[in-house]
Amino acid sequence: MNDLPGRGGHIHLIAICGVGMASLAGLLHSHGYRVTGSDQNVYPPMSTFLERLGIPVLSGFREEHLKERPQLVVIGNAVSRNNPEVEAVLRVGIPYISFPQALGRFLIGSKRSIVIAGTHGKTTTTALMAWVLNQAGWEPSFFIGGMPVDFDSGFHRGGEEWVVLEGDEYDSAFFDKGPKFLHYKPEKVILTSLEFDHADIYRDLEHLKGAFQRLMEIIPPAGMLLACNEYGAAREVATFARCPVMFYGGGDPSGWEARNLRVQSGQSVFEPCFKGRSEGMVRTQLLGRHNVSNALAVYAMSRELGIEAEILKDSLATFLGVKRRQEVKGEVRGITVIDDFAHHPTAVRGTIEAVRAGYPGRRLWAIFEPRSNTSR
Incomplete structure (x- = not known):
């Protein structure tokens, strides 16, 4: 599509609570667009980030979320073709683009x-x-x-x-x-x-x-x-x-x-x-x-x-780093709690080696959640 909504136009994001999509919502908001979104999993830190910006987040995926027809819909990469909102977008003919296309148009x-x-x-x-x-x-x-x-x-x-x-x-x-x-x-x-x-x-x-x-x-x-x-x-x-x-x-x-x-x-x-x-x-x-x-x-x-x-x-x-990358969450009774996003075997190994080097002489416990397909 070549025609983008004018400043103040309504843009809706399907699956808004991913880190990338929530940041895109903030970017569009900073451009002066009226931004709404929907997602199944609405929880911090992205939910509080969006709330702080005043961007409304609708729970779940429902056709009625598009009742107030947006001028453009951004569809997240985790969203399937049979998503109820996607089906409504395609049936009604609302213009839509992907997340990386939106970055190309609105930022790059x-x-x-x-x-x-x-x-x-x-x-x-x-x-x-x-x-x-x-x-x-x-x-x-x-x-x-x-x-x-x-x-x-x-x-x-x-x-x-x-x-x-x-x-x-x-x-x-x-x-x-x-x-x-x-x-x-x-x-x-x-x-x-x-x-x-x-x-x-x-x-x-x-x-x-x-x-x-x-x-x-x-x-x-x-x-x-x-x-x-x-x-x-x-x-x-x-x-x-x-x-x-x-x-x-x-x-x-x-x-x-x-x-x-x-x-x-x-x-x-x-x-x-x-x-x-x-x-x-x-x-x-x-x-x-x-x-x-x-x-x-x-x-x-x-x-x-x-x-x-x-x-x-x-x-x-x-440089202070990025949250959830060897992020020290706090210390209680001499136990330092560190949060890290590593999920690939190579990244997990590198993180453990880094923490051992940074905290010599300390006993290290690693609690791992194998969420990604690669780590399973």
Whole structure:
């Protein structure tokens, strides 16, 4: 569709309480649209986030929720074709789009996109990239698939030049089975990792690599790909990029690597090195080798963008992270409770190793809920 509702128009979101959809609702609200939504599972933190914005959320999916006909409906990717509201939209002829299409129309537009993709670390890396550009005075727009501690929300409409986006490989909607990141018009891409995931929609690793290959192919020749060298599948799909490619991580002396990694006073300390040359010590409050890799990716991309090393070091040192990523919920009787979103076996292992390193000498209990298809 080419005609979007004018400012003040009514937009309805089906499955509004997912992290991405709720943030999109907030973005549309900030644009001056009248936003409503519906969902089966309405609970904090997204329910309270939407309530704070004054966005009404209708419980369940019912045809009568569309009685006051909206001018546009955004359909979440978890919503099936036989959803009662979807059936009403199709029968009545209400215009509809997917979540990633909505981001393309209402946030990205003609901005230059930095897309963070990969199996692991997308949310943290996206939040850190947005924080660094913000601290450098670039006024980036951003959309993060989580709640960053350093910003009021996971979305922001900043200046007109740059937008930072978390590029999810999950499918877009029942009417668009392509991955979300294909809608994000990538100019610069960070590929953090690539392992088999999302077993509910991808048959195997080869099927998943095909999705990432398509992402590589749409980066323009004048763009850039920064890929983690520590994943064979990432190196393989990087060969399909038509733009300059640079690697980070171990094993590639021509790229970026983190040396002399250690934990000091509850912080990760390392030296970012390019082609073997150190740029001095960097500190971050993010724990774990996986988070050092995330920080190195942001450091490397930022240097390619022309941001000075000292600004980068200050930005990395002050970044507070993302909620539900090694988030300390509190301490009772000497027991520290930490909440983490890790669900893929590799991510779970990395989180446990990070917590052990950050809390030496402490007994560690890990309570795991195997919710995702990959973890089952």
